Amino acid sequence: MALILLVCAAPVAASYWAFYVARPGGGGAAYGTLIQPTAAMPDVVATDLQGAGVALRTLKGQWLLVVVASGACDTRCERDLFLQRQLREMMGRDRDRIDKVWLVTDAAPLRPELRRALATEPPVTALRLPADTLMSWLKPEPGHALEDHLYVVDPMGEWMMRMPAAPDPSKVKRDLERLLRASASWDQPGR
Numbered sequence: 769m770a771l772i773l774l775v776c777a778a779p780v781a782a783s784y785w786a787f788y789v790a791r792p793g794g795g796g797a798a799y800g801t802l803i804q805p806t807a808a809m810p811d812v813v814a815t816d817l818q819g820a821g822v823a824l825r826t827l828k829g830q831w832l833l834v835v836v837a838s839g840a841c842d843t844r845c846e847r848d849l850f851l852q853r854q855l856r857e858m859m860g861r862d863r864d865r866i867d868k869v870w871l872v873t874d875a876a877p878l879r880p881e882l883r884r885a886l887a888t889e890p891p892v893t894a895l896r897l898p899a900d901t902l903m904s905w906l907k908p909e910p911g912h913a914l915e916d917h918l919y920v921v922d923p924m925g926e927w928m929m930r931m932p933a934a935p936d937p938s939k940v941k942r943d944l945e946r947l948l949r950a951s952a953s954w955d956q957p958g959r
Contacts, residue, residue, distance in 0.1 A: 839876030
């Protein structure tokens with residue numbers, strides 16, 4: 769009788785021991801910084817590259833990988849846009865659940881070769897929005913500029929994660945895979 773009681777109680781005792789005493793460290797932690805509480809997408813109108821108004825909230829319904837940079841797009845901006853593209857493609861069959869967004873903070877014209885690169889399938893949604901408007905929504909790490917990070921926005925339009933400056937692509941990929949796997953039951957491709 770004591771043996772049966774011991775066999776039945778052992779898993780419960782082991783779970784308490786594992787949770788309170790032998791906590792696993794670091795393996796499940798996110799690489800990016802989780803934003804708590806999340807920040808809702810502002811109800812503002814941005815302009816596309818042709819000058820037409822686009823309500824920012826129309827981007828809801830997809831996971832968004834957001835790059836923030838000037839229209840002049842220096843080498844760091846180009847690297848971030850390339851990383852954004854590669855991360856989306858690395859998601860395999862779940863890539864259709866992710867949109868690439870570039871929020872342009874000024875009126876600087878885009879180079880023709882950059883415009884062509886943005887138009888390749890699937891295209892990057894490039895919208896102009898003043899930097900002060902963005903700063904009321906997205907926040908960089910202390911000591912960094914808004915342009916230093918890749919931001920992740922969930923399908924409900926909530927900014928929920930910020931990647932470190934000069935991120936490790938494999939670690940960002942792991943975070944994105946976790947997000948897509950965790951949201952698979954309620955998030956579907958397309959808007």
